[in-house]
Amino acid sequence: xxxxxxxxxxxxxxxxxxxxxxxxxxxxxxxxxxxxxxxxxxxxxxxxxxxxxxxxxxxxxxxxxxxxxxxxxxxxxxxxxxxxxxxxxxxxxxxxxxxxxxxxxxxxxxxxxxxxxxxxxxxxxxxxxxxxxxxxxxxxxxxxxxxxxxxxxxx
Numbered sequence: 001x002x003x004x005x006x007x008x009x010x011x012x013x014x015x016x017x018x019x020x021x022x023x024x025x026x027x028x029x030x031x032x033x034x035x036x037x038x039x040x041x042x043x044x045x046x047x048x049x050x051x052x053x054x055x056x057x058x059x060x061x062x063x064x065x066x067x068x069x070x071x072x073x074x075x076x077x078x079x080x081x082x083x084x085x086x087x088x089x090x091x092x093x094x095x096x097x098x099x100x101x102x103x104x105x106x107x108x109x110x111x112x113x114x115x116x117x118x119x120x121x122x123x124x125x126x127x128x129x130x131x132x133x134x135x136x137x138x139x140x141x142x143x144x145x146x147x148x149x150x151x152x153x154x155x
Contacts, residue, residue: 001046006031008152010039011048015149018052055148058111065112066140069126070104072133080131081105087129093121104136115139 003011009029013020020028026036043049058066073080081099088097088108096109108126112118122135 001042001048003043003048007039007043007048010036011043012149012152014040014049014052015152062113063111065114065118066143067110067112067118068138068140069108069110069122070100070136070138071106071108072104072135073106073131074133076105084129084131087131088126091121091125093125104134 006029010025013025013028022033022037022040025040026033029036031039040049058064071084073084084106085097088094088106093110093112094108095111096107098107099105100107110118110121110126112121118137118139122137126132126135
């Protein structure tokens with residue numbers, strides 16, 4: 001699908017305010033409601049818009065610890081990687097899982113109530129995954145900012 005400047009303008013609005021009505025979006029991008037809705041539906045069908053969600057404040061929900069964990073697997077194989085990815089996806093404390101380059105295989109973004117809960121999570125959940133050779137954790141002391149929006153520029 002070719003994404004034009006109107007599509008980019010729609011995407012930019014929706015990624016900041018996903019609850020905007022079609023009428024509000026249409027007014028902002030200078031379209032009428034029906035063509036605007038058609039574009040939004042096409043962007044959803046093409047998977048460019050993956051969904052809509054509320055962004056929650058983890059600290060206000062008693063998840064004050066943010067950890068980035070580097071994981072190295074026992075061996076490099078498709079089977080082990082698939083098994084690891086399936087097991088780690090089932091762990092709700094793991095917010096993100098990325099395959100990375102270098103001496104480690106994965107970077108995980110993990111939330112926890114406090115350090116003792118993180119320790120318990122590592123020992124009882126993450127550390128029980130048999131394909132893991134090593135876990136190196138880095139606790140975030142202070143997150144200065146976090147973005148969920150992509151830098152979209154209209155031509």
